[in-house]
Amino acid sequence: MWKTIIRRLLLMIPQILILSILIFIIADFMPGDPFTGLIDPNLDPAQLEAMRESYGLNDPLPVKYVRWMTNAFQGDFGRSFNYQQPVTAVIAGRLGNTVRLSLLSVILTYAVGLPLGIVAGRYNESVVDKTILVYNFVSFAVPIFVLALLMVWIFGYNLNWFPARGSVSISATTPWEIWKSQMYHVLLPAITTAMLGTTSIIQYLRSEIIDAKVSDYVKTARSKGVPIQKVYTRHIFRNASLPIASGFGFTIVSLFTGSIFIEQIFTYRGMGYLFLQSINTRDYSVIFVLVLFYGFLALIGTLLSDLILMAVDPRIRID
Amino acid sequence: MSNKKKYSMLASTAAVAFILAACGNGDTEDTTDNDNGAGETDTSEDAGEESSNGEQDGPQPIEFDQRVENDGEEIEGGTLNVGYVSDSPFTGIFSWELYTGNPDAIIMGYTMGTLLGTDENYQYDDSGAATFELDQDTNIVTITLQDNVMWHDGEQVTAGDIAFTHEVIGHPDYAGVRYSGDLANIVGMEAYKSGDADSIEGVRVIDDLTIEIEYQSVGVQMLQAGGGVWAQAAPRHYLEGIPVGELESSPEIRENPIGYGPFKVDNIVPGESVSYTAFEDYYRGAPKLDRIELETVPTSSAVAAMQNASYDVFVGMPTDQYETFKDIPGYTILGQDENAYTYIGFKLGEWQEAEMDGEEVVEPAQNVLDPDAKMADKNLRQAMAYAIDNDAVGARFYQGLRRRANSPIIPNFADYYNADLEGYPYNQERANEILDEAGYVDTNEDGFRETPEGEELVINFASMSGGEVAEPIVEYYMQSWAAIGLKVELTDGRLHEFNSFYDRVQADDPGIDIYQGAWGTGSDPTPDGLYGREAMFNYTRWATEENDEFMEQMLSEEGFDIEWRAGVFNEWQEYFMEELPIIPTLFRKAVTPVNNRVGSFDITVGADLDTPGAGLHTLYLTGEDRATE
Numbered sequence: 001m002w003k004t005i006i007r008r009l010l011l012m013i014p015q016i017l018i019l020s021i022l023i024f025i026i027a028d029f030m031p032g033d034p035f036t037g038l039i040d041p042n043l044d045p046a047q048l049e050a051m052r053e054s055y056g057l058n059d060p061l062p063v064k065y066v067r068w069m070t071n072a073f074q075g076d077f078g079r080s081f082n083y084q085q086p087v088t089a090v091i092a093g094r095l096g097n098t099v100r101l102s103l104l105s106v107i108l109t110y111a112v113g114l115p116l117g118i119v120a121g122r123y124n125e126s127v128v129d130k131t132i133l134v135y136n137f138v139s140f141a142v143p144i145f146v147l148a149l150l151m152v153w154i155f156g157y158n159l160n161w162f163p164a165r166g167s168v169s170i171s172a173t174t175p176w177e178i179w180k181s182q183m184y185h186v187l188l189p190a191i192t193t194a195m196l197g198t199t200s201i202i203q204y205l206r207s208e209i210i211d212a213k214v215s216d217y218v219k220t221a222r223s224k225g226v227p228i229q230k231v232y233t234r235h236i237f238r239n240a241s242l243p244i245a246s247g248f249g250f251t252i253v254s255l256f257t258g259s260i261f262i263e264q265i266f267t268y269r270g271m272g273y274l275f276l277q278s279i280n281t282r283d284y285s286v287i288f289v290l291v292l293f294y295g296f297l298a299l300i301g302t303l304l305s306d307l308i309l310m311a312v313d314p315r316i317r318i319d
Numbered sequence: 320m321s322n323k324k325k326y327s328m329l330a331s332t333a334a335v336a337f338i339l340a341a342c343g344n345g346d347t348e349d350t351t352d353n354d355n356g357a358g359e360t361d362t363s364e365d366a367g368e369e370s371s372n373g374e375q376d377g378p379q380p381i382e383f384d385q386r387v388e389n390d391g392e393e394i395e396g397g398t399l400n401v402g403y404v405s406d407s408p409f410t411g412i413f414s415w416e417l418y419t420g421n422p423d424a425i426i427m428g429y430t431m432g433t434l435l436g437t438d439e440n441y442q443y444d445d446s447g448a449a450t451f452e453l454d455q456d457t458n459i460v461t462i463t464l465q466d467n468v469m470w471h472d473g474e475q476v477t478a479g480d481i482a483f484t485h486e487v488i489g490h491p492d493y494a495g496v497r498y499s500g501d502l503a504n505i506v507g508m509e510a511y512k513s514g515d516a517d518s519i520e521g522v523r524v525i526d527d528l529t530i531e532i533e534y535q536s537v538g539v540q541m542l543q544a545g546g547g548v549w550a551q552a553a554p555r556h557y558l559e560g561i562p563v564g565e566l567e568s569s570p571e572i573r574e575n576p577i578g579y580g581p582f583k584v585d586n587i588v589p590g591e592s593v594s595y596t597a598f599e600d601y602y603r604g605a606p607k608l609d610r611i612e613l614e615t616v617p618t619s620s621a622v623a624a625m626q627n628a629s630y631d632v633f634v635g636m637p638t639d640q641y642e643t644f645k646d647i648p649g650y651t652i653l654g655q656d657e658n659a660y661t662y663i664g665f666k667l668g669e670w671q672e673a674e675m676d677g678e679e680v681v682e683p684a685q686n687v688l689d690p691d692a693k694m695a696d697k698n699l700r701q702a703m704a705y706a707i708d709n710d711a712v713g714a715r716f717y718q719g720l721r722r723r724a725n726s727p728i729i730p731n732f733a734d735y736y737n738a739d740l741e742g743y744p745y746n747q748e749r750a751n752e753i754l755d756e757a758g759y760v761d762t763n764e765d766g767f768r769e770t771p772e773g774e775e776l777v778i779n780f781a782s783m784s785g786g787e788v789a790e791p792i793v794e795y796y797m798q799s800w801a802a803i804g805l806k807v808e809l810t811d812g813r814l815h816e817f818n819s820f821y822d823r824v825q826a827d828d829p830g831i832d833i834y835q836g837a838w839g840t841g842s843d844p845t846p847d848g849l850y851g852r853e854a855m856f857n858y859t860r861w862a863t864e865e866n867d868e869f870m871e872q873m874l875s876e877e878g879f880d881i882e883w884r885a886g887v888f889n890e891w892q893e894y895f896m897e898e899l900p901i902i903p904t905l906f907r908k909a910v911t912p913v914n915n916r917v918g919s920f921d922i923t924v925g926a927d928l929d930t931p932g933a934g935l936h937t938l939y940l941t942g943e944d945r946a947t948e
Contacts, residue, residue, distance in 0.1 A: 031819030
């Protein structure tokens with residue numbers, strides 16, 4: 001198994017390299033550069049040109065690429081033009097917000113999805129099941145930005161239950177206050193995400209449970225006299241959760257990617273917000289690092305999913 | 320099939336999905352914009368109807384108060400909440416030397432302090448923390464500080480701090496954007512910049528409170544804020560130990576900045592909000608408020624925030640949504656002219672790079688007029704100006720917050736603005752007449768005019784996307800030009816995103832004959848940076864000898880006689896509006912909603928800072944909660 005993991009990790013290197021080249025080329029097609037936005041009669045065009053030169057923006061693409069890669073191998077991922085800070089510092093500043101939001105969303109998603117899926121599967125064709133299915137179809141159909149806008153409007157502005165923007169209140173100073181304020185700010189976006197994130201969990205769980213209910217091992221267990229509750233917790237749930245476990249690797253890495261829609265609408269300054277902002281302002285160095293980071297996470301997510309699947313399903317063996 | 324294979328395929332799909340997600344989001348943004356645009360198209364039809372119904376009295380340009388006074392008992396201290404409406408978050412560089420974006424200038428305004436006061440023409444006067452004197456004969460500017468100006472850490476602001484700010488910008492390792500020809504004009508600055516000298520020869524500290532700065536040449540524009548004198552101070556004692564190259568990421572700039580303004584920075588949430596507390600030793604007296612909290616609000620939720628009375632003052636309220644917030648109870652809306660104007664530019668030539676002979680510049684980089692350019696005939700330009708009804712655009716699309724511009728100098732420069740110019744009011748008949756006389760007639764019966772030479776005339780129009788009304792206005796302009804028989808098409812058939820728009824305009828893209836843009840003018844009325852022969856920002860590439868002469872006069876020594884200089888400005892505006900390299904289309908108003916619990920608030924340009932409401936230290940509140948009616 002370790003051999004496989006190492007092989008998979010080694011395989012990531014060329015994948016990441018190809019991704020980086022692609023991003024470099026695509027980013028180069030974007031019109032404008034970080035200094036285009038600084039057109040201002042009070043600034044000396046000569047100074048802007050000098051800065052373009054000093055940031056190496058005028059160099060040909062291969063030169064830029066090789067320079068960036070060389071630096072990156074030494075741990076220097078460049079500076080953000082927008083923030084005038086090392087890219088790593090900019091991203092590190094956002095990561096906390098995003099992880100907090102994603103973590104809460106994931107917890108809420110599973111907290112809602114798992115019981116609903118189990119109930120729907122166990123009592124399928126009942127009124128409860130049908131109600132859950134209706135919820136499932138609605139949450140599948142509603143685009144996240146529609147719900148998010150609705151939530152901000154209702155709970156943020158009209159009812160004033162939650163803050164409508166930001167990640168922490170400026171008047172919070174002690175660590176405890178800051179933590180409280182952060183949780184308060186993260187709650188509404190997390191609930192919104194969770195409300196729409198449950199679709200696949202419920203759907204998979206429900207159909208797997210319905211299948212398992214009539215499978216042979218369940219009949220055997222029942223005929224042996226195993227109580228129904230135990231059959232569900234020990235046998236059915238374990239088998240039915242396999243497809244969910246397979247997606248769990250991605251769920252873990254998605255903690256770090258953030259949601260562009262949610263963060264934009266709630267003006268929540270995490271990774272997704274940073275990504276969009278960087279694209280709009282041509283903050284190349286941030287874009288590169290973010291896309292590479294996302295690509296890397298996607299690869300890691302696949303690997304994790306395989307490993308998790310292996311752990312929960314003894315039938316699967318990676319040679 | 321093993322699971323492995325299945326998932327490696329998934330992985331590559333996932334990678335693609337990430338890239339697509341990136342593009343997808345861009346698209347979504349665009350769609351939203353378009354939706355807004357489409358929603359506003361109704362307005363464009365209204366405007367069309369309006370003009371076809373003949374001259375009706377539509378909404379007139381709105382006049383705003385620049386000062387509000389609210390009754391009520393003054394409360395002790397209190398917190399003023401400021402909503403800064405902006406879609407670009409602030410970077411948080413608290414340094415006049417190193418910041419780049421406007422958002423940072425806004426958040427610095429509460430805390431950093433300014434050295435020199437200005438009058439209603441943005442001209443330096445003696446109302447600030449220091450006085451200013453310019454000696455024409457010796458080319459020396461003398462800045463004299465008051466003796467009670469303190470940094471937030473208790474140290475006194477001295478002449479050495481003024482020298483320090485020059486040393487930072489001139490430093491060879493300086494990585495900001497503020498170094499300019501104006502600073503290179505200081506004697507010895509170039510030697511210092513290149514590392515040949517350890518100090519700047521022309522910057523001389525006379526005593527603790529007095530500094531002399533010697534320039535190679537001085538001009539009248541240097542009397543103007545932003546006109547060439549770098550009038551700032553940076554705390555030498557606080558920042559001296561940090562290498563200049565590392566200043567902008569140092570905690571002394573980012574987290575615990577100090578200034579000499581009325582409020583001290585208390586807490587910063589990067590990109591989101593800043594809180595300030597009163598600075599008791601402020602040289603004009605301790606602030607009445609205890610605290611100011613500023614938060615960034617995206618334009619999309621600004622109106623909702625105002626309905627909720629979330630803030631006491633809104634800075635940068637989006638004017639294209641004026642209709643939706645003008646009647647929100649609890650607020651008084653103050654307004655003033657922005658230092659900006661919108662315009663339609665005609666491409667008339669090309670930018671020529673400098674001709675070099677080795678290291679020596681034979682011919683500086685400059686704008687070269689092309690007499691054969693498609694838009695070269697000024698009759699054509701004038702006709703196009705008469706054909707569009709900017710009074711209606713201002714009234715209809717901007718609810719009276721913008722109005723037709725009659726000059727490239729904005730009215731805020733009261734002494735220099737030529738209010739008597741008529742400009743180009745809507746007059747379709749006149750437009751047709753001009754074109755007929757100039758020989759632009761429809762020779763092939765296709766409904767559009769041809770050039771006097773009989774060639775087909777298709778004018779390519781480039782404009783930026785963004786904002787609620789960008790698209791309908793462009794549509795309206797094109798319809799108006801079609802109405803006088805000019806075939807105007809959008810470059811590439813669509814609006815352009817900001818970056819690509821300016822990229823192409825600047826590069827003299829042959830696909831652009833005319834374009835719509837806007838200029839912020841800053842606080843110096845001198846137009847040489849925008850319309851001079853050697854100005855790169857002169858995107859029309861318009862350059863004539865007469866214009867050169869005007870520019871020279873504006874910057875000449877006689878210009879120290881303000882009256883004479885104003886005369887030159889007036890003549891230049893007449894000449895400019897006759898030649899019409901650009902059509903100045905709209906003057907713009909900025910609005911500031913102020914909650915009625917704020918005792919008084921004053922946004923008048925050049926107001927005495929000690930007038931209640933004008934200086935931040937004079938602000939006070941009249942209630943514990945924000946007014947909602």
